[in-house]
Amino acid sequence: MNGIISSLEGIYAVWLREAKIYIREKERLISSAISPLLWIFGFGAGIGSTVESIGGFPYMVFIYPGILVMAVLFSSLFYGIYIIWDRKLDFLKEVLVAPVPRASVFAGKMLGGVTDAMVQVIFLLIIGLLINAPLSPVSIIQAFLMLLLISIAMVSIGLVIGANLKSPEGFSLVINFVMWPLFFFSGALYPVDKLSPWLTYATSINPLTYGVDALRGIVLGTHQFPIYLDAAVMLVFAVIAMGLGVLSFRRM
C-alpha cells in the first residue's frame, strides 16, 4: 500500500514540475499555438488553392485531421529532448536518487509531455471550429481521446530516445529520422487508398497511419480501416512504447 502511494506521489511530483515549467516557459506555449496555424493556413490554404477538393472536402479541411496528428506527433516526440536538458542542467539527479520507482519517474515525465501536447490539441480544436471542420461535441471528445493515445505513444518514443542519448544535437538528428518517415508515410497529407504498392506497404506498417485514419474517420467520416482496428493498433503501439520507456529509465 505504501509502495503504491509513493509511486503515485512520485508520478504526481514529476508531472507537477513538468506542468509548472511548461506554463512558465512562455516560448513553449507560444510555439505550440503558432506552428499548427502555419500548417493549416500556410500549407493547407496554399496547396488547397490549386488542389481540387478531396472526398468532397476542401484540401484545408481534408488535411485538418492530419494536422491534428502532426501537431501531436511533433510536440510529443520533441518533448524527449527535455530529458537531455534536465540531465545537462543536473536537475535529473535529484529525481534519479529518490526512493521512487523509475516507472513512476517515467510516467510523470510522460504525462508531462502529454499535457503539453494536449494543450496544443485544445488550440487546434478551436481552430478547427473556425475553419468549419465538421466537428460535433461527440467527435471532439472522440478526437481528443484518440489524440491522447497517439500522444502517449509518441511521448514515450521521444523519452526512449532522449533517455538513451546524451547530446541535444544527437537527439535532433535521431528524432528527424524517426519523425519524418512516420509523418510522410502516415497519409496525413494525402489519402492512402490509391497509392502505388510500395507506398501502400510503407503506410500500412506505420502505426501512425492508423491514428490518422481514425482521426479522419472521427472528424470527416471517411476512413479506410475500421475504427476499432485503428484504436487497437495505436493502443498496442502505446503499450510497447511505454514498456520501452520504463526500461530506458531503469537503465539511466
Added chain:
Amino acid sequence: MVDFMVIKTESLTKKYGKITAVDSLDLSIEEGEIFGLLGPNGAGKTTLISMLCTILKPTSGRAWVNGFDIVKESAKVRKSIGIVFQQPSVDDLLTGRENLAMHNLLFGVPRNVRKQRIDEVLSLVNLEKRADDLLKTYSGGMRRRLELARGVMHHPKVLFLDEPTLGLDPQTREHIWKYIRELAEKECTTIMLTTHYMEEAEELCGRIAIIDYGKIVALDSPQTLKNKIVGDIVRIKQKVTDINSLKKLDYIRNVQEKDGLLYLSIKDASKHLQDLLMHTGPIDFVEVRSGTLNDVFLHYTGREIREAEAEGGFWERMMKK
C-alpha cells in the same frame, strides 16, 4: 558482535573498463561521525559516494548504508540518505518552496509534517524570505543552502556532501559548516563529505581518509595525521645537496626538493634544528613552520590538489557505466 556501523564497505570495487576507480576499499563509519574524503581529482571519491548512494553498481565487493545492502536493498538505502551534489540540482523555474515540496513527495515525507518540514529547513538555512522566488533569482550560495536544506528535509540517517562549499564565499562557508556540525551533534546524522579544502576537512571532520588511485592511503583524525606524518616542515635553501645522507637521520621523515629548495618533514623541529643544520652545511635560508593537513595530503599524493576539472561532474561519472 561488532558495533553497528552506519557505513561499511568490504572490498568495494568499481572498474570502468581498464581503469579501477575504486580499488577494494574497506571502510567503517560510526553513527554521528563527520567523515571526510580527500584526494586528487580522479582519485575515486565521487565514484565511491555514487556507489554508496546506489546510483552506481559496484563491480565487486559489498557495502551497507544504515544497515542496508547497497545493491540488494537500494530502495531502503535511498530512503536513509540525503545527498548534496557537487553541481546544484535544484530547479531554476521552480521557487525554493516548490523545489522542497517536490522533494517531500519524492522522498515520501509523511503528509501531515510536510509543510512544517519545509518551514523548518528554510529557517535553518535562512531562506524564509526568498522561499517564494524562482530559483533563477538565487545566488550560488543561496542555491547551495537550499540544496542543503533539501538534503536534510526528510531526516536522513546519512548525509553525503560532495564538495559542499565549492566556490562559496567565506561567510556562506562558515554558515554551512555550522549547519553541518549541528546536524551531526544534535540529530546524530552521519555525514560523509568530499572536499578539496584542507581547512574544511580540519574544521569539520572527526576522521579523514585520503584516497588516491581508488585506494585509501591514510585514515585518521586530521590532528593525528599531522603529528604522525609531517610534524614540522623545514624549508632550506643551500648549495650542497646530499639528500640521501639527510634521509638517514632518524628524525627526518621525508625530504623533497622543489625549485632549488629542500622541504624536510621533521619530528619536533625545535629539538633537532641545530643538528640538522650541522648536517646540511652552510645555508642561504631556513624557515620552520608546523605541518598542515596540506602537507599530509602532499606527502601521500605527491602532487598539488587541483580544482575540480579532470574528475568531471557527478553526472559524467554516473553516465560512464
